[in-house]
Amino acid sequence: ILEIVASLLSSSPVDILRLMKIAFMRVLNQVAASLGWPDEALHDELVRGFRITGLQDASGVFGLDPRPASGTKEDLLKQSKHLRPALWAKIKGAPLDSLGRELWDITYAEYRDKSWLEEPRTFSQLEQLMPEGWVPTRRFPVVQHDKLRPIDDLTECGTNGACSTLDKLDLRALDETVFTAMLIMRCLESRCFALRLDDGRVLRGRVHPYWLQHPDRACVLVKTVDLKSAYKQLALHPDDRRFSVISLKDPADDEPKGFLCWVLPFGSIASVGHFNRVARLVQRIFHEMKLLAANYFDDYPLLEVAELSQNADRCAKAVLELFGFTWAKDKDEAFSPCTDLLGVRAGRLAMPDIRWIERAHHDVKLDDLDKNVFRMLASRVASGKPRVLTASTSAARALVFTDGACEGEEGNQQLTIGGVLYFWTGRAWFTRWFSGFVPAELASSWRAAGKRHLIGPTELYAVIVARHVWSRFLDNTRSMFFIDHAGVLSSCIKGTSRDSEWRKLFLAFEKIDSSSPSLTWYARVPSQSNPSDSPSRGSSDFPTFGSVTCDVASCPIAKCSLRAVVSEVGEKGVVP
The missing domain is CATH 3.30.420.10 (Ribonuclease H-like superfamily/Ribonuclease H)
Known part of the structure; x- marks a missing residue:
């Protein structure tokens, strides 16, 4: 690490960020090895960048759910000869509204202020830069909670179709958090505990009088630590940058421009798996630090009793900063008995309809049963x-x-x-x-x-x-x-x-x-x-x-x- 720090004096800003990231990743790799973490390829990919095409090997962290690609990246490059001008024309033909202008401003700031993207280039400039082929990825806006969020459509351009995945993500954060809170409460009520470990042993004991004499000390509190711009904290492999050229219309001349991407794009199916591999390692380190942490993508729900809550909060943030991860200070809240945890889960019956409508490329007509299902969902969300x-x-x-x-x-x-x-x-x-x-x-x-x-x-x-x-x-x-x-x-x-x-x-x-x-x-x-x-x-x-x-x-x-x-x-x- 000292050798890397010494080389920073003669480096450019982009190189400085890269060298610092390598230093953080070396520390992370040593910790992962000491824990016997099964994802042995993670360190090399963190340093060199993650691929978003081809076969994504099983990490050993999740179960298996093979999802083969519909084609190879070689096929995609051949098809891109005709696909590039078609997608470019589609972007040029789309009207530019206020959302489109705001989308450009956000994207340009990602190049100018954050170094996530290279400078904007025209079609001919991109052709000269990558004569072997490249794929324009259309960027479009989605408004969530009065905030515009850029989404990159890697399915339309074929990049997602050239990616095979093996990992099956398990998302159990809400269940784990609720179960842990209930377990603590039961132990306090019964004044003893008996926990069966993975190896079959049973951990037995009594709750210390310190917690029983002052129940307010043992009040269960919760909060969420959120990673900031999570995917953007991970690098894209240089060889796969041609498969995600972020493309949108420039309000200055009403012409499309393309940005080569340095970081994982939001919209790639591979990005989801890669980020969750990193997120689960961080969760494992949290556990090693005796933090009651769950994980849901870029959110880490934390549980702790009131007396230890401030210590847990500082410890979690110190771990993230030690390994070079940025947490969202603007979303940070103190531990509390009540929190907005991972949104709302309601209306299982309506969710398949919502997903089907979302994927539909045509107008969807709802029958009476569908309408009743959505009325039930609306009722449960509004007043359930x-x-x-x-x-x-x-x-x-x-x-x-x-x-x-x-x-x-x-x-x-x-x-x-x-x-x-x-x-x-x-x-x-x-x-x-x-x-x-x-x-x-x-x-x-x-x-x-x-x-x-x-x-x-x-x-x-x-x-x-x-x-x-x-x-x-x-x-x-x-x-x-x-x-x-x-x-x-x-x-x-x-x-x-x-x-x-x-x-x-x-x-x-x-x-x-x-x-x-x-x-x-x-x-x-x-x-x-x-x-x-x-x-x-x-x-x-x-x-x-x-x-x-x-x-x-x-x-x-x-x-x-x-x-x-x-x-x-x-x-x-x-x-x-």
């Missing part, structure tokens, strides 16, 4: 109650089993459902159950939609009815739903389905769940082990725990009671 998670160790828990049955010939099937609830009050178990026939009007609507096999919607309908009938037990409660139909289980986990009839059922579920959401986990149960198979087929012979109550099932869609399948209460197999 916040989700409450109970950290208490004595909180109630519910185990729900559902099943459906279709008996008889096609077109004249008898559709029945059943459900069994095992509920833990905190002191004792009790059992509730129901059975019922699917309303004729609902079955007719499924057949009218062209469905021949009705077991799928029947099984899903059983889940909806169970959530409706047992709302007073499931509202704001931890619950596990056990389902023996693979398709229904998969759709419940995702919270949606491509099938319009199934989506109608999920819309009914969201309406029930919106006021007092249940914290639900969905799991598979083999049909032979499913106790709700019995009531769905007209039997009350299934295992029970504690007192037993038979509930009258009702339909949240047709607004009617369901005729019970079980006509007589038989003997139940009681489990001691």
